Amino acid sequence: xxxxxxxxxxxxxxxxxxxxxxxxxxxxxxxxxxxxxxxxxxxxxxxxxxxxxxxxxxxxxxxxxxxxxxxxxxxxxxxxxxxxxxxxxxxxxxxxxxxxxxxxxxxxxxxxxxxxxxxxxxxxxxxxxxxxxxxxxxxxxxxxxxxxxxxxxxxxxxxxxxxxxxxxxxxxxxxxxxxxxxxxxxxxxxxxxxxxxxxxxxxxxxxxxxxxxxxxxxxxxxxxxxxxxxxxxxxxxxxxxx
Numbered sequence: 001x002x003x004x005x006x007x008x009x010x011x012x013x014x015x016x017x018x019x020x021x022x023x024x025x026x027x028x029x030x031x032x033x034x035x036x037x038x039x040x041x042x043x044x045x046x047x048x049x050x051x052x053x054x055x056x057x058x059x060x061x062x063x064x065x066x067x068x069x070x071x072x073x074x075x076x077x078x079x080x081x082x083x084x085x086x087x088x089x090x091x092x093x094x095x096x097x098x099x100x101x102x103x104x105x106x107x108x109x110x111x112x113x114x115x116x117x118x119x120x121x122x123x124x125x126x127x128x129x130x131x132x133x134x135x136x137x138x139x140x141x142x143x144x145x146x147x148x149x150x151x152x153x154x155x156x157x158x159x160x161x162x163x164x165x166x167x168x169x170x171x172x173x174x175x176x177x178x179x180x181x182x183x184x185x186x187x188x189x190x191x192x193x194x195x196x197x198x199x200x201x202x203x204x205x206x207x208x209x210x211x212x213x214x215x216x217x218x219x220x221x222x223x224x225x226x227x228x229x230x231x232x233x234x235x236x237x238x239x240x241x242x
Contacts, residue, residue: 002103002105002132002134002135003103003104003105003134003136003140004103004134005102005103005104005141006071006072007069007097007101007102008069008074008075008095008097009067009095009097009099009126010067010068010070010078010079010082010094010095011065011066011067012065012068012082012092012093013064013092013094014063014089014090014091015063015064016091017064017066017091018030018064019089020086020089021055021066022182023180023181024082024085024183025042025182025183026040026164026169026176026182026188027039027040027041027055027174027176028176028179029055030179032055032057032066034057036114037054037056037057037113037116037124038055039052039053039055039116039172039174040052040054040174040175041153041164041167042078042081043183044160045184047163047164047184047188047191048160048161048163049153049160049162049164049167049169050074050078050160051153051154052070052071052153052154052167052169053068053069053078054068054069054070054116054124055068055069056068056126067096067126070154071152071155072097074159077159079093079095099128100126100128101128101129101132101134102125102126103127103132103134104123104137104140105122105125106140107122109123113125117150117174118150118172120148121144121148121150122141142231146230146231146234146235146236147203147234149201149203149236150168150172150236151167151228151236153167155228155229156201156228156236156238157238162238163191163197164184164191165188165192165197165200166199166200166201167201175188177189177192197241198240199225199238199241201236201238202236202237202238202239204217204227204230205233206233206234206235207233208232208233209232210235211227211230214228217237217239224239225238225239225240226238
């Protein structure tokens with residue numbers, strides 16, 4: 001049985017859709033197909049994450065169409081930023097959250113669309129709600145991604161708090177270093193070349209119940225970061241690497 005995830009869906013359509021998004025987002029949008037979603041993000045010019053997202057393509061439409069699946073808490077700001085960059089690009093943006101749902105399953109369904117961040121996160125899809133059967137997620141997906149050490153950037157970080165490298169975009173297949181420019185690329189590339197990323201999200205394991213969000217983590221007397229989201233025995237923490 002597939003589980004419904006709480007996600008917002010923004011549709012970008014028009015003849016300039018692929019080029020428009022490719023010039024802005026961290027992923028190579030020209031590689032988007034009708035079957036496999038891409039994981040990507042929109043960054044500030046300084047290279048910090050505004051919102052991460054999944055990109056779903058439809059090359060069979062009359063004109064290129066990309067559905068952006070993102071966290072509801074980041075959808076409004078993401079839409080605002082994309083509209084700022086639109087200028088003369090022949091694209092339209094529409095919130096279609098009421099018409100589509102995001103789904104997760106531990107087994108293949110509606111095709112073979114693995115979560116592009118980590119295959120062990122299962123399968124994902126977006127679908128018309130009237131055409132599929134599903135249950136509301138009771139926390140299964142959250143438990144799985146915490147166990148795998150995959151951050152949820154809408155919950156584990158404040159807007160514009162973390163750089164792309166700190167957010168594990170490279171490790172989770174969310175950035176293409178071999179494409180042309182994107183917003184924030186200069187700083188992202190510089191930090192990769194010079195290995196100046198000083199902290200990253202890490203999985204932590206402990207005994208006992210959940211630890212409160214923001215609880216500091218110490219190595220001896222040194223404060224090396226803080227716990228973010230978690231469950232009993234496991235959590236995601238943002239930690240210094242040095």
